[in-house]
Amino acid sequence: MEDRHTEMELDFTKDDLPLMANTNHMLVKHYVLDLDVDVKNKVIEGKIVLFFGNDSREEVREQMEEAGRSWSDETCQVQAPESGSVPVSNASACSPESGCNDFAVCGKGENDTSDKNGSHGNREQASGISSSKNCCDIEIHGNEDFSLVLDCCDLSVLKVEEVDVSLVPGVEEFASPAKLTGSSQDARDRRNQIVHELVTLPADHWKEQLDYYRRCSRAPACGELLFVTGSWSLEIRKAGVQLPKDFPHALRIWYKTKPGGRSLSWTTDQNDRLCVYTVGSPINNRALFPCQEPPVAMSTWQATVRTDACFVVLMSGENSAELTESEEGVLNWFYYVTMPMPASTFTIAVGCWAEVKRKTYATGVQRNDGIFPLFSKADIRLLEGACGHVPYPCRFQEPAATSQVMIPHRIFAPPCLQKSCEEILLPLIPQCLSASYALLGTHPFSRLDVLIVPSNFSSLGMASPHIIFLSQSTLSGGSHLCGTRLCHEIAHSWFGLAIGARDWTEEWLSEGFATHLEDAFWSAAQQLLADEARERQDLKALLRWQRLRDEVQNSEEDLQVLRPNKENTGKVTESGASVVKHGLNAEKTFMQVHYLKGYFLLRFLAGKAGEAEYFAFLRKFVWRFHEQLILSQDFLRLLLEDIPQLKGYGLSVENIFQKWLDCSGIPKPLLEESQAWQECRLAQQVKEEVVTWVRLNQRARKSGQRKKRREESTFQKAPLKEHLAHTIMGKWLYFLWHKDGLSSDQLVLLLECLLEKKTLCSKTLECLQKTYHLREQDAEVRHRWCELVIKHKYVAGYVDVEKFLKEDQAMGVYLYGELMLNEDAKQQEIAHKIFATTRDQMDVSSAKVVAEMLF
Numbered sequence: 144m145e146d147r148h149t150e151m152e153l154d155f156t157k158d159d160l161p162l163m164a165n166t167n168h169m170l171v172k173h174y175v176l177d178l179d180v181d182v183k184n185k186v187i188e189g190k191i192v193l194f195f196g197n198d199s200r201e202e203v204r205e206q207m208e209e210a211g212r213s214w215s216d217e218t219c220q221v222q223a224p225e226s227g228s229v230p231v232s233n234a235s236a237c238s239p240e241s242g243c244n245d246f247a248v249c250g251k252g253e254n255d256t257s258d259k260n261g262s263h264g265n266r267e268q269a270s271g272i273s274s275s276k277n278c279c280d281i282e283i284h285g286n287e288d289f290s291l292v293l294d295c296c297d298l299s300v301l302k303v304e305e306v307d308v309s310l311v312p313g314v315e316e317f318a319s320p321a322k323l324t325g326s327s328q329d330a331r332d333r334r335n336q337i338v339h340e341l342v343t344l345p346a347d348h349w350k351e352q353l354d355y356y357r358r359c360s361r362a363p364a365c366g367e368l369l370f371v372t373g374s375w376s377l378e379i380r381k382a383g384v385q386l387p388k389d390f391p392h393a394l395r396i397w398y399k400t401k402p403g404g405r406s407l408s409w410t411t412d413q414n415d416r417l418c419v420y421t422v423g424s425p426i427n428n429r430a431l432f433p434c435q436e437p438p439v440a441m442s443t444w445q446a447t448v449r450t451d452a453c454f455v456v457l458m459s460g461e462n463s464a465e466l467t468e469s470e471e472g473v474l475n476w477f478y479y480v481t482m483p484m485p486a487s488t489f490t491i492a493v494g495c496w497a498e499v500k501r502k503t504y505a506t507g508v509q510r511n512d513g514i515f516p517l518f519s520k521a522d523i524r525l526l527e528g529a530c531g532h533v534p535y536p537c538r539f540q541e542p543a544a545t546s547q548v549m550i551p552h553r554i555f556a557p558p559c560l561q562k563s564c565e566e567i568l569l570p571l572i573p574q575c576l577s578a579s580y581a582l583l584g585t586h587p588f589s590r591l592d593v594l595i596v597p598s599n600f601s602s603l604g605m606a607s608p609h610i611i612f613l614s615q616s617t618l619s620g621g622s623h624l625c626g627t628r629l630c631h632e633i634a635h636s637w638f639g640l641a642i643g644a645r646d647w648t649e650e651w652l653s654e655g656f657a658t659h660l661e662d663a664f665w666s667a668a669q670q671l672l673a674d675e676a677r678e679r680q681d682l683k684a685l686l687r688w689q690r691l692r693d694e695v696q697n698s699e700e701d702l703q704v705l706r707p708n709k710e711n712t713g714k715v716t717e718s719g720a721s722v723v724k725h726g727l728n729a730e731k732t733f734m735q736v737h738y739l740k741g742y743f744l745l746r747f748l749a750g751k752a753g754e755a756e757y758f759a760f761l762r763k764f765v766w767r768f769h770e771q772l773i774l775s776q777d778f779l780r781l782l783l784e785d786i787p788q789l790k791g792y793g794l795s796v797e798n799i800f801q802k803w804l805d806c807s808g809i810p811k812p813l814l815e816e817s818q819a820w821q822e823c824r825l826a827q828q829v830k831e832e833v834v835t836w837v838r839l840n841q842r843a844r845k846s847g848q849r850k851k852r853r854e855e856s857t858f859q860k861a862p863l864k865e866h867l868a869h870t871i872m873g874k875w876l877y878f879l880w881h882k883d884g885l886s887s888d889q890l891v892l893l894l895e896c897l898l899e900k901k902t903l904c905s906k907t908l909e910c911l912q913k914t915y916h917l918r919e920q921d922a923e924v925r926h927r928w929c930e931l932v933i934k935h936k937y938v939a940g941y942v943d944v945e946k947f948l949k950e951d952q953a954m955g956v957y958l959y960g961e962l963m964l965n966e967d968a969k970q971q972e973i974a975h976k977i978f979a980t981t982r983d984q985m986d987v988s989s990a991k992v993v994a995e996m997l998f
Contacts, residue, residue, distance in 0.1 A: 160425060160726030163376035164435040165292045167719035168387040171435050172196040172342040174486070175360035176446035180493050182417045182454065185409040188399035191432050192306060192360035195392040196342045288380045289390055292720070295377035297404035297430035300370060303379055306393040307365035308337045311358050331389065334365075338392035346534040349481045353445055359393060368394070377433045396433055404430035410984050412557040412597045413615065418454075418494030420596055420612070422986060423605045425727055427487035434486035437719060438643050438772055443535070444489060445479035455496045457555060459489050459608040461589050480608060481536050482587075482770060488640060490607035492594055496555035499564040532770035538585055539769060545585045549576045556595035563618040564595065567625050571668070575629050578667035579636075582660070582758060583765055587641035593629075601732075601986035603953050604628045606635035614953040620921030623887040630664035631657050637765050645772035646713045648724050651705045651804070652775065655741015658687075659749075663758075678825050682888050684746065685820035689895060691739040692809065700807035702728065703736050706775060709805050713774050729995075732988045733956055743813050744803045751794070752786045760785045775804055829889050833896045840900070840907040887921055894927035898934065908937045918943060922951050926958070933961045933970060941973060948977040952985060959993045 171193050178189035308314065309330065314337055341359065344352045368391070369380045377396075384390050402409060406429065408422045421428065427436055435442075448456045452474045456464065460478025467475045530537050538544035552572050556564045572593065580586060592610045595618070603624075605612040611632045617625040638660070639653035662683060666676040695703055706712055707724050715721045725731050749757040760782060768777075779796045783789050803810045820826065885893060897903065897911075908931060912918065917928040929947050932940030944962070948955045962974040974997060982990055 158725050158728040160723035161375045162436050162721045163292050164294050164437060165718035165720060166435055166437050166440050169195050169291060170440055171442045173356055173442055174444040175356055178448050180448055180450040182419055185402035186399055190395055190397045192395045194338055194342055197339050289385055289387055291379045291390060293377045293433040294429040294436040295433040296375050297401050298398050300372055300377055300398045302397040303368045303370045304364035304395050305366050305368060305391040306362050306395050308359040308362050308393050309334050311362050335392040346536050349536050353479055405987055406430035410597050410599050412494055413559050414557045416495045420492035421490050428489050436487060438485045438647060441483035441485055443480050443483055448476045449473055450493055453495060454493050457492045457592050457594055457610060459610055483535060484608055488607050490610055497558050497561055499554040499556055499561050499569060531767060539766060548580045549573055550586045550590055552591040554593045560595050567618050567622055571622060571626050571629055574668040575633055575664060578664045579633050581667055582663055583637055584762055587636050587769055598950060598952055599984045599986055601953055601989045604632045606632040608640055616922040616951045616953050624921040624923055627661055627665050631661040634660035641769040643772050645774050648707050649775055650737040651741030654738040655745055658738045658742040659745040678823060681820050681823040682825040685826055686891060687739050688817050694736055695808055698734060702731050702734055703807035705737060705740055706804040729988050729991045747812055751792050752789055756786050825889055829892045832893055840903050843906040844904050887924055890915060890924045891927055898930055903935050905937055922954055926954050929958055936967055945973060945977055956989050956992055960996045963996050
């Protein structure tokens with residue numbers, strides 16, 4: 144190892160995340176990971192072999208642009224379903240609603256990560272470019288040695304070596320001597336040419352290719368390479384090599400992670416057993432393995448993970464894991480993917496998870512012919528053409544996959560949550576998968592694992608290839624929150640994973656689409672009729688409108704722009720290095736503006752185009768651009784071309800940029816529509832109940848002033864309902880108890896309306912909780928209840944606040960701020976006490992934000 148430390152001079156602030164990999168010079172095509180996971184000592188150690196192709200990022204970019212230009216007239220002729228099928232217009236009212244690490248979109252500052260460009264948690268990470276000339280490039284000059292730069296931090300790199308793939312037995316079977324000696328006879332060129340032949344094997348040879356990757360990864364080294372680590376990068380050189388084409392195309396890096404590495408969370412599950420998982424960190428996976436982070440560096444991977452036999456290893460993989468025993472008490476877990484994906488989407492979770500299985504398996508697939516037809520005959524004609532992506536075993540070209548309504552799936556959870564999963568989550572997955580297929584067609588991924596992650600997870604959900612993380616917060620209070628969150632993460636399979644943003648600052652291309660589709664999927668999963676779906680989605684739009692309005696009023700304008708790089712969006716420096724603008728801003732982690740403004744833009748466009756036309760276009764777009772990277776203009780330009788009547792509304796790409804994507808604040812078209820949501824039937828029902836509670840509160844305050852002691856005595860002696868029948872409040876509450884209950888979204892709206900009232904007395908709050916059983920509702924409702932408790936200093940409800948901060952960490956950050964702002968000694972004591980008990984296990988970004996509130 145060369146004993147020197149340099150840092151490339153990128154033009155970025157402390158809030159920006161640098162992407163250091165010089166992807167314009169070399170691109171990784173495949174990773175082979177061979178790792179040992181020591182959960183007790185919080186270390187992952189082993190080696191990773193990187194196989195590089197001969198093409199550069201610039202060539203890949205040109206291929207993607209050509210794919211956009213090839214949106215053929217024939218493809219665009221595919222129409223909406225014919226009259227013989229159930230028209231999509233029946234669902235036109237379901238204005239569909241990321242992640243990829245993903246937020247609770249109606250919440251107050253709750254993080255839903257998806258979702259990392261890839262892992263949609265719930266927190267999809269943005270990427271972009273600094274336009275400054277100081278934004279470092281390792282350029283190729285004169286006689287200087289070429290340096291390969293990888294994204295890397297919080298890792299101990301032990302050794303870097305070139306792999307001698309020419310020594311692998313049988314390599315001549317796929318690399319003929321004529322090919323190997325075409326340009327040069329020397330050993331270096333021979334090794335690089337072998338790697339080239341390996342990474343370019345035809346897609347139908349994928350099994351053979353994986354086997355050769357494995358064998359080549361174990362080949363002997365043919366020399367160590369010089370390397371130096373910086374704060375954000377690993378720089379590798381080979382003496383005398385001045386050009387990328389001559390640099391070794393197969394490298395082996397020996398390394399180990401650090402316990403404090405920000406890509407992983409070493410914690411305990413809900414049964415207090417050790418575990419570790421990737422958290423959808425702002426720095427993505429660079430603290431898990433050295434890699435090329437920019438989304439254009441799309442690669443495949445295979446991984447062998449060894450750990451104690453008591454642990455289960457879940458991972459982004461097309462297979463359900465092949466298990467072998469390496470030594471007594473230690474198991475090998477093997478996963479692979481053949482669909483090229485950004486390295487940021489790689490996900491792993493190791494813990495004592497238990498699989499949640501059905502006691503009986505229903506063979507029938509629930510369909511939703513009343514809302515969306517299955518992929519229509521007209522849409523299936525798309526399959527006659529070739530895909531626009533690089534070759535790989537694509538499911539969109541497999542007849543069996545294109546007709547697969549529901550993919551195989553499994554659920555894993557800590558034992559203490561198995562029963563909740565059986566009751567809530569298990570029935571939902573088939574419904575949501577079937578609904579998503581009904582709307583968008585072919586599932587991009589062949590299988591799905593769903594894991595209930597530890598309570599320190601900072602999101603409600605996060606989607607990665609073949610695996611979804613869900614927060615335990617989704618399992619309480621019925622199926623509504625769990626179903627909507629599951630639909631959101633499933634939507635990321637198409638938008639965020641199969642179709643990614645070429646510039647990660649355009650998070651809305653993932654989170655806006657997932658939020659928009661969430662409603663459509665959930666309506667279809669519930670088999671709602673069109674009118675009912677329309678009403679529910681108008682109510683959801685109202686809640687999101689109020690959330691967006693609050694966020695815009697209380698956040699920095701720079702963080703509200705959906706296309707912050709504007710005309711520089713998608714551009715990179717000469718080497719490919721760039722920065723993720725605001726990527727390390729802790730406040731941005733908890734913002735939902737990309738979810739909400741993106742959702743409202745798509746809702747606006749779908750409304751103007753007509754639901755049938757819009758979703759017909761969306762299916763075509765998915766088929767044409769799956770496994771490709773896009774920019775905002777790619778989607779908008781093709782939408783306007785395919786549905787020309789949109790131009791009649793004065794819409795153009797430039798107009799949409801100006802009014803929706805390149806500006807802060809509330810888009811003007813949205814201001815014009817918001818009044819209609821206030822007047823929807825479900826919202827009007829809530830307003831009637833708000834009036835009732837306001838009157839009850841007024842009477843309770845007057846009654847409390849005149850008869851406080853007598854009524855308190857009576858209240859304690861008689862059951863609540865019997866007592867209330869004889870009190871001033873009794874008539875009102877008797878009426879409330881005997882009318883139909885409000886939905887979860889209506890309860891959220893009710894509590895948000897009551898939060899606007901200056902004063903609610905303790906008696907009103909007590910009756911409110913008991914009338915709607917607020918403590919048993921889902922986390923969205925309980926969050927608003929806790930806000931009411933804090934605002935009105937309702938001491939009897941403090942236990943609910945403490946419980947929420949402990950068990951619903953994905954949504955609790957905002958409440959810490961409320962506890963401190965009230966300047967109440969008891970409330971501040973609660974905030975400090977709970978933070979002290981959860982801080983060590985809390986997500987890093989969450990802990991940072993809370994600490995700033997408290998200290």
